[in-house]
Amino acid sequence: MDNTTSGASLRLSAALLLVGQLLYIGVTQLHAGGEANDHPTIFAVYAGSGNWTVVHVGQFVAMGILLAGLLALYFGVDLRAGTARWAGRFGAVLAGVALALYGALQAVDGVANKQADAAWVRAPDAEKAARFASAEAIRWIEWGMRSYHDYALGLALLLFSVAVVRTAWVPWPIAFLMGLSGLVYLVQGWVVGAEGFSQTLSIEIVLAWVLSLVWMIWLVLVSWRMPESELRRLAAEGRGRPGTIHSSSG
Structure with missing residues (x-):
């Protein structure tokens, strides 16, 4: 891949x-709200939601855009070193898996959940x-x-944080924050599996959003302000960080 393409x-x-x-x-701010683990109350809220389908389709589209960006990052950093390349490859595969799982999640939540809740509300007492x-x-x-x-x-x-931290294209704190947001998502996975949509999960969701916004905004600033001459210089030196390159060649 040439410098301009990268x-x-x-x-x-x-x-x-x-x-x-x-x-x-x-889009998530438009989602019907309430105490999510109070099922009798929240199911009634969901059944009466008028924008349920639109919100969940919007969430799926947004997640698709986000994960497409993560896949594009694999090509953007143009990984060639062994560890970084394999970390990027496995990260790209898992991004695809995450999108597939999110599609299934929205089918369950955006369709089945809504229909089941509405059927419960309309059902006779028996x-x-x-x-x-x-x-x-x-x-x-x-x-x-x-x-x-x-x-x-x-x-x-x-x-992806492992892959990015081994390249000279972006500052290492971006990789650190990316990895930290990944850890928060792992904790979210554990909490939602054990507690459902608890207050603890809500805090972790907001934390992941904040961390993600910080490194994403930083990445935008770095990528759009980086001159092509700098891209060529980094490519000429190699894909690793300059300090690593010089020490290994000495």
Whole structure:
């Protein structure tokens, strides 16, 4: 890959990541709210939500944009060193897995959950207990899908942070914050699998958003302000960090 292509891919990646994250946060603010683990109350809220389908389609689109940005990052940093290249490859695979899991999650949450909740609300008294049990079972499936999506996304971010920190294209604190956000997603996966949509999970969601926005905005600034001459210089020196390159060649 030539220098111009690498620079363009890095800028595209940074833009997609930030746009996807901002869109996801914005759309999620429109999601029907309430105490998510109080199932009788929240199921009634979900059943009456008028924008449920639009919100969940919007979340899926936003997540797709974000993960496309993560995949573009693999090409943007033009990995050639062994460890960085393999970390990037596995990270790219896990980004694809995360998107597939998120699609399944939105099918469960955006379609099945809504229909089950609406059926419970409309059911005659004699059927309400059975309908509620069905709605709750779907909710628990949602917990499981969300848990493993978070695991996949967290691992993808960790692997990409390993790849990025071994290149000279971006400052190492970006890789550090990326890895830290990946760890938060891993914790989210554990919490949602054990507790559902608890207050602890809500705090971790906000923390992951804040960390992600910081490194994504930083990546945008770096990628769009980096002159092509600097890209050529870094490419001429190699894909690793200059200090590492010089020490290994001495």
